[in-house]
Amino acid sequence: xxxxxxxxDPFFHPKSIAIVGVSRTNLELGGTSFLNRLRQAGxxxxxxxxxxxxxxxxxxxxxxxxxxxxxxxxxxxxCLAAGRVPSVLDECARIGVRHIHILTSGFRELGTEEGxxxxxxxxxxAREKGLLVIGPNCMGPYCPSSHLTPWGAIPGLPGPIGIIxxxxxxxxxxxxxxxxxxxxxxKAVSIGNAAVxxxxxxxxxxxxxxxIKVIAMYVEGLRDGKSLFDxxxxxxxxKPVIIWKGGESDVGASTISSHTGKMAGQRHIWEAFFxxxxxxxxxxxxxxxxxxxxxxxxPSAIGKEVFLIGGGGGSSVVNSDSFIRGGFNVPRLxxxxxxxxxxxxxxxxxxAGNPLDQxxxxxxxxxLTEILELGFRDPACSMIVVDRLxxxxxxxxxxxxxxxxELIAYLTRKQQEKPVIMAVESEGGDEDLAxxxxxxxxxxxxxxxxxxxxxxxxxxxxxxxxxxxxxxxNLERRNFK
Amino acid sequence: xxxxxxxxDPFFHPKSIAIVGVSRTNLELGGTSFLNRLRQAGxxxxxxxxxxxxxxxxxxxxxxxxxxxxxxxxxxxxCLAAGRVPSVLDECARIGVRHIHILTSGFRELGTEEGxxxxxxxxxxAREKGLLVIGPNCMGPYCPSSHLTPWGAIPGLPGPIGIIxxxxxxxxxxxxxxxxxxxxxxKAVSIGNAAVxxxxxxxxxxxxxxxIKVIAMYVEGLRDGKSLFDxxxxxxxxKPVIIWKGGESDVGASTISSHTGKMAGQRHIWEAFFxxxxxxxxxxxxxxxxxxxxxxxxPSAIGKEVFLIGGGGGSSVVNSDSFIRGGFNVPRLxxxxxxxxxxxxxxxxxxAGNPLDQxxxxxxxxxLTEILELGFRDPACSMIVVDRLxxxxxxxxxxxxxxxxELIAYLTRKQQEKPVIMAVESEGGDEDLAxxxxxxxxxxxxxxxxxxxxxxxxxxxxxxxxxxxxxxxNLERRNFK
Numbered sequence: 001x002x003x004x005x006x007x008x009d010p011f012f013h014p015k016s017i018a019i020v021g022v023s024r025t026n027l028e029l030g031g032t033s034f035l036n037r038l039r040q041a042g043x044x045x046x047x048x049x050x051x052x053x054x055x056x057x058x059x060x061x062x063x064x065x066x067x068x069x070x071x072x073x074x075x076x077x078x079c080l081a082a083g084r085v086p087s088v089l090d091e092c093a094r095i096g097v098r099h100i101h102i103l104t105s106g107f108r109e110l111g112t113e114e115g116x117x118x119x120x121x122x123x124x125x126a127r128e129k130g131l132l133v134i135g136p137n138c139m140g141p142y143c144p145s146s147h148l149t150p151w152g153a154i155p156g157l158p159g160p161i162g163i164i165x166x167x168x169x170x171x172x173x174x175x176x177x178x179x180x181x182x183x184x185x186x187k188a189v190s191i192g193n194a195a196v197x198x199x200x201x202x203x204x205x206x207x208x209x210x211x212i213k214v215i216a217m218y219v220e221g222l223r224d225g226k227s228l229f230d231x232x233x234x235x236x237x238x239k240p241v242i243i244w245k246g247g248e249s250d251v252g253a254s255t256i257s258s259h260t261g262k263m264a265g266q267r268h269i270w271e272a273f274f275x276x277x278x279x280x281x282x283x284x285x286x287x288x289x290x291x292x293x294x295x296x297x298x299p300s301a302i303g304k305e306v307f308l309i310g311g312g313g314g315s316s317v318v319n320s321d322s323f324i325r326g327g328f329n330v331p332r333l334x335x336x337x338x339x340x341x342x343x344x345x346x347x348x349x350x351x352a353g354n355p356l357d358q359x360x361x362x363x364x365x366x367x368l369t370e371i372l373e374l375g376f377r378d379p380a381c382s383m384i385v386v387d388r389l390x391x392x393x394x395x396x397x398x399x400x401x402x403x404x405x406e407l408i409a410y411l412t413r414k415q416q417e418k419p420v421i422m423a424v425e426s427e428g429g430d431e432d433l434a435x436x437x438x439x440x441x442x443x444x445x446x447x448x449x450x451x452x453x454x455x456x457x458x459x460x461x462x463x464x465x466x467x468x469x470x471x472x473x474n475l476e477r478r479n480f481k
Numbered sequence: 482x483x484x485x486x487x488x489x490d491p492f493f494h495p496k497s498i499a500i501v502g503v504s505r506t507n508l509e510l511g512g513t514s515f516l517n518r519l520r521q522a523g524x525x526x527x528x529x530x531x532x533x534x535x536x537x538x539x540x541x542x543x544x545x546x547x548x549x550x551x552x553x554x555x556x557x558x559x560c561l562a563a564g565r566v567p568s569v570l571d572e573c574a575r576i577g578v579r580h581i582h583i584l585t586s587g588f589r590e591l592g593t594e595e596g597x598x599x600x601x602x603x604x605x606x607a608r609e610k611g612l613l614v615i616g617p618n619c620m621g622p623y624c625p626s627s628h629l630t631p632w633g634a635i636p637g638l639p640g641p642i643g644i645i646x647x648x649x650x651x652x653x654x655x656x657x658x659x660x661x662x663x664x665x666x667x668k669a670v671s672i673g674n675a676a677v678x679x680x681x682x683x684x685x686x687x688x689x690x691x692x693i694k695v696i697a698m699y700v701e702g703l704r705d706g707k708s709l710f711d712x713x714x715x716x717x718x719x720k721p722v723i724i725w726k727g728g729e730s731d732v733g734a735s736t737i738s739s740h741t742g743k744m745a746g747q748r749h750i751w752e753a754f755f756x757x758x759x760x761x762x763x764x765x766x767x768x769x770x771x772x773x774x775x776x777x778x779x780p781s782a783i784g785k786e787v788f789l790i791g792g793g794g795g796s797s798v799v800n801s802d803s804f805i806r807g808g809f810n811v812p813r814l815x816x817x818x819x820x821x822x823x824x825x826x827x828x829x830x831x832x833a834g835n836p837l838d839q840x841x842x843x844x845x846x847x848x849l850t851e852i853l854e855l856g857f858r859d860p861a862c863s864m865i866v867v868d869r870l871x872x873x874x875x876x877x878x879x880x881x882x883x884x885x886x887e888l889i890a891y892l893t894r895k896q897q898e899k900p901v902i903m904a905v906e907s908e909g910g911d912e913d914l915a916x917x918x919x920x921x922x923x924x925x926x927x928x929x930x931x932x933x934x935x936x937x938x939x940x941x942x943x944x945x946x947x948x949x950x951x952x953x954x955n956l957e958r959r960n961f962k
Contacts (some may be wrong), residue, residue, distance in 0.1 A: 029877040033877045106828070106829035109794075109827055154875070166795065167796070168795070175875075180910040249802045249806065249811075251806035252799065255798045283937070284936075284937045285908070286935060286937075311650070313741065314646070314649070318733065320733040321764075330730075348563065349587075388517065389650075394656075396632070398787055428662060428919065429662040429768060429924075430661065432916070434916050436912070437915065438912045439915075453908075454767060455765075456767075
């Protein structure tokens with residue numbers, strides 16, 4: 001089933017939501033939790049809890065069934081036990097509701113005949129009655145601009161990312177991460193067993209959504225791989241699609257059948273998929289997040305010539321190694337730049353050049369910006385990477401206030417110049433340092449300056465962007481920023 | 482020059498230290514900073530600032546020169562400008578001081594004839610007079626058990642690690658990291674240009690040091706590679722040597738000559754070095770830290786059969802992928818375990834098996850420990866990995882107190898059972914979460930339970946340990962824990 005993309009709109013911008021299956025006692029994952037989270041997120045549409053035994057739920061008037069509602073809800077969320085789901089679908093069809101999200105688990109993923117039969121029954125009701133169903137066995141839709149955030153970051157932050165995922169936990173975590181970095185999510189959908197609507201339906205929808213600049217997809221298995229292949233190939237011409245494919249190992253693949261009741265597909269088929277569609281492949285939530293930071297915050301062409309600024313000779317050595325291992329160049333700077341650098345950087349204890357080693361860059365923003373200016377003007381480099389150490393007592397630096405705001409103000413004025421990328425490391429068991437690192441990276445990203453927790457992670461993310469840009473398949477691709 | 486290992490003892494356990502080159506004005510990196518840091522760290526030996534123009538420095542009596550001191554200092558730290566260093570060495574030789582650390586930069590790493598000549602002069606004075614010299618151009622010795630911590634974590638924490646490094650920044654950072662995780666450092670030494678004492682001298686010393694269980698080394702270039710090769714091959718028979726080799730790329734290699742004035746050595750030679758010595762190769766400070774956590778906290782044989790416990794079906798899929806990609810197995814559990822798991826884990830929304838998916842493990846420690854018990858008894862697995870999500874609002878979990886202390890208490894009682902490894906992720910721009918993650922990982926590591934910031938990083942660290950254990954070269958190796 002591939003539906004007209006616009007048909008999915010009410011899932012993400014519903015004017016009213018009925019929640020079937022709310023209880024007084026179970027406040028964990030389920031209808032009541034969804035109801036409470038939606039209110040907490042400031043959802044302004046009508047909310048209709050359905051429970052024949054209760055007059056109100058969480059202070060909201062409850063109704064005995066969908067038929068008794070004062071209006072047709074745009075979206076019905078079904079949180080009842082699996083066996084009771086088909087009758088809800090029948091009721092939806094009878095009263096004219098078309099958009100349904102089924103949270104409930106207990107279908108094909110059980111691996112039992114009953115589970116499979118129940119899922120087939122849902123699919124056939126949907127097919128016969130023309131119902132659009134997200135799920136079953138999933139967290140459903142998420143859209144911060146509609147305050148539709150029953151999970152993930154609450155209240156969430158609208159932004160350029162679309163997420164389609166067969167894992168609820170992974171979708172929630174990615175949504176949280178992108179909001180915490182101030183980049184934000186336009187729409188996300190956890191699609192579970194995808195018994196009715198499946199990956200290609202959501203992909204076609206998000207491809208058309210002008211607010212979505214980059215699509216992130218977590219895939220376990222598919223009913224119709226050819227359809228996703230053809231569509232992905234088209235979509236990557238207009239916007240990047242960054243895919244995490246779960247189940248490449250035998251154990252991972254067999255776990256999929258217990259998770260979403262799907263078949264993982266053979267590994268070599270997926271390798272060909274990535275080679276031939278132009279989709280970007282990632283293998284962890286950190287790699288996904290980092291790639292999204294790069295694709296959302298950097299222009300469509302970054303080049304390969306990196307000017308590396310940091311402090312510490314050893315760091316300069318290994319940071320160069322990392323960029324060159326990642327397929328970038330750390331070129332000799334032009335004579336004019338070198339002449340000036342040799343004037344402003346002392347010979348002993350520093351290195352004037354590329355990589356540039358000067359500890360003073362960590363504490364003296366005027367000094368750093370003078371070096372950045374040289375980089376902006378030097379034709380030898382196309383982007384600048386700053387290894388930004390958080391000053392601490394060990395480094396014999398004076399106790400100065402954090403210069404991040406000053407640096408952000410400067411870089412914001414210079415945003416038409418070459419891309420500047422930050423690496424701000426804060427590893428280990430020191431909680432103050434960890435908090436400071438997260439806050440600084442968040443502050444940079446919120447200002448539109450990509451920041452990563454290590455040089456190696458910056459390299460990996462930039463490499464994804466650079467390879468996406470150079471793929472011959474995508475020569476016709478327009479600027480997606 | 483390869484010296485008797487014991488001869489290096491006074492560098493790390495000096496009863497008195499003279500610091501030549503202290504000033505009133507420059508409080509940044511230099512003699513005064515070292516002096517102040519040593520006092521701050523509680524160094525209890527005698528401290529002698531040397532400055533002919535001052536009576537006291539930081540409230541401590543100063544002396545005009547080494548000859549005027551009331552006793553022969555065990556260690557002399559030289560922080561004067563490069564051109565004045567040779568005369569200090571002459572003075573040391575004249576009065577009978579043998580142990581000298583030269584902080585000063587401005588020698589061979591300048592790439593000038595003068596710099597090279599000055600370094601050669603230092604080396605020849607040392608050779609003629611039998612002086613032992615750390616440096617020049619380096620941060621020198623660090624030893625928390627002697628309160629000799631002028632850099633890195635202050636006051637530092639004694640522990641099982643020895644560090645030998647040609648980068649001051651990298652040494653300091655690794656020392657800080659291992660202290661922040663409660664594992665600690667017995668001795669570290671930043672060796673700079675290594676004009677006199679070089680890697681093999683320090684390696685031989687740390688190989689004999691019974692308090693050092695694992696040696697971490699950052700190498701840029703060597704004068705005598707054969708000597709390090711032969712020695713490393715021997716040392717890896719008794720304790721692991723984890724090496725980060727900087728300068729594998731051309732740019733990295735040429736940066737080395739500006740950093741420590743060394744030649745990087747060809748890449749294929751270093752590949753053979755790792756293959757033939759049994760040393761473990763890492764490529765970033767995070768990878769180094771993670772490997773050290775695994776080598777320090779895990780027993781000498783961990784096996785390959787992993788029981789994976791977590792919550793979230795998608796996570797179960799991709800975590801299995803990660804372990805299998807890393808060369809581990811995620812085996813089917815025994816029938817007895819499966820029977821019990823099927824009783825205690827609901828069919829819908831969870832997966833009873835390996836990987837095990839049960840969200841309740843995040844909030845209910847009694848439930849988790851019941852599953853851990855089954856893992857301890859099951860002959861199918863040799864270690865247990867827990868993907869430990871930090872409960873947050875998105876996950877629809879009730880707001881419960883952090884159960885880490887309860888879990889640590891349980892695991893401490895069970896430490897004779899199979900190894901249990903934690904993955905506690907806390908990525909992104911949320912500073913509270915970052916702080917919580919760092920604190921939890923630190924708490925686990927401090928209790929002797931290895932904790933990593935992601936499943937992939939756990940896999941990479943465990944893979945280093947597992948491969949070290951299985952190398953035929955090391956069949957005779959004793960338990961190093």
